Amino acid sequence: MNVRVEFQADVRKSDLQTDIRHSWIQQLIKHARRDKVLLLIISPVVLYFFIFHYIPMYGIIIAFKKFQPINGILGSPWAGFMYFEQFFNSIYFWRLLRNTLLLSLNTLFWGFPVPILFALLINELRESLFKKTVQTISYLPHFISIVVVIGMIVNFTSPTDGIINLLLAKLGMEPINFLNSPDWFRTIYVSSGIWQGFGWGSIIYLAAISAIDPQIYEAAEIDGARRWHKMMHVTLPGILSTVIILFILAVGQLMEVGFEKILLLYSPTTYETADVISTFVYRRGVINSEYSFSAAIGLFNNLINLTLLLTVNYASKKVSETSLW
Structure with a gap:
């Protein structure tokens, strides 16, 4: 039963x-x-x-194999964590990690707030024609090829006839060979990145500002709030969730510094501050054909990004209840 x-x-x-x-x-x-x-x-x-x-992720396997193109990925013998150990024990490991983190953190610290501040200032402009003109001009650098941007940097910082060194000479100062000086590389990299991206980056913040209910501003004016108070207590809280989401995404790409830009800017004399994980992977993987070793380094770099993304997203969800998922 x-x-x-x-x-x-x-x-x-x-x-x-x-x-x-x-x-x-x-x-x-x-x-x-x-x-x-x-x-x-x-x-x-x-x-x-x-x-x-997603399909190319299959190639991650070569980070754990002694990859030989003639044998293919599956036919190559296993190497385990040998290449990871080689990288961690390399004399370049700490330099690469330090340079990558410093460039990324400086870019995040100095570059992330600029589009927010620019969007807030643009929002306060009342003259429509002037506002549109400023916005258009600020967007233009985003569409300039990175190669052209590097060419402009090379011309402006030339120790012989660059505009910056000509101004220094007018002030009675000695010319500086900026691009061959390790101390100036981070400043040039970060500042040029801010100039090229702040206008384009402000678009999403302007869109978020435009979505704020105008009645909130009217209520603030009735209560006697001035423009500064409305900016601090209405506009900023209104775009806070957008700021948090973009900050999480920025932290998730912390280790992904501009590979092409660094490759075009740096030289052996600036490796001390300019050489990062992605450029090291390029030299070892593409130039020296050490595919497994470079794949292991790239996988390590991506795992750090994933860990940072998950950590910051979790912390944001706990603190502000705003997160990617």
């Missing part, structure tokens, strides 16, 4: 699970038919990330 009851209970449970599964599939098909246009629009983006970001 007990066996029969248990059997009937199992049958009912199985039928219930089947019904739930069928119901879920039907709901999925229903939503897909309803949102087919949106799915069609987003499909190129999904395909892009799947083809160029």
Whole structure:
């Protein structure tokens, strides 16, 4: 009798699970038919990330193998954590880690607030034509090729006829060979990055500001709030969630410094402060063909980014209840 009851209970449970599964599939098909246009629009983006970001993750295996192109990934012998140990014991490890962190932290510390401040100032402008002109001019550097930007930096900082050194000469100072001086590399890298990106980065903050209910500003004016008070107590709290989300994303890319820019700017004389993990991976992986070693370094770099992203997202969710998920 007990066996029969248990059997009937199992049958009912199985039928219930089947019904739930069928119901879920039907709901999925229903939503897909309803949102087919949106799915069609987003499909190129999904395909892009799947083809160029997820499928290549298969190649991570070579970080744990003595990769030999003639044998392929699966045919190459296993190496375990040998290449990770080589990197951690390398004389360049601490220099690369220090330079990567310092460049990234300086960029985050000095560069992250600038688009926010610029968006707040632009929002306070009342003359429409002047406001649009300033915005347009601030966006332009974003569209300049990084190669052109480096060319401008080289010309401006030239020790012989660069505009900066000409101004220093007018002031009675000695010319400085900026690009061959390790002490100036971080300043040049960070400041040029801020100049190129602050206008474009302010767009999302301006969009967030425009979404704030105008009635809140009207209520603040009735209470006697001036423009400064409205900025501090209405505008900033209104875009705080956007600021937090973008800060989390920025921290998640902390180890991803501008590889192309550094590659074009640095030289052996500035390796002391300019050489970062990504440029080291390029030299060892592409130039020296040490594929497994460079893959191990790249994987280590990405794991740090993932850890930072998860940590900051968790902390933000606990403190402000704003997070990526």
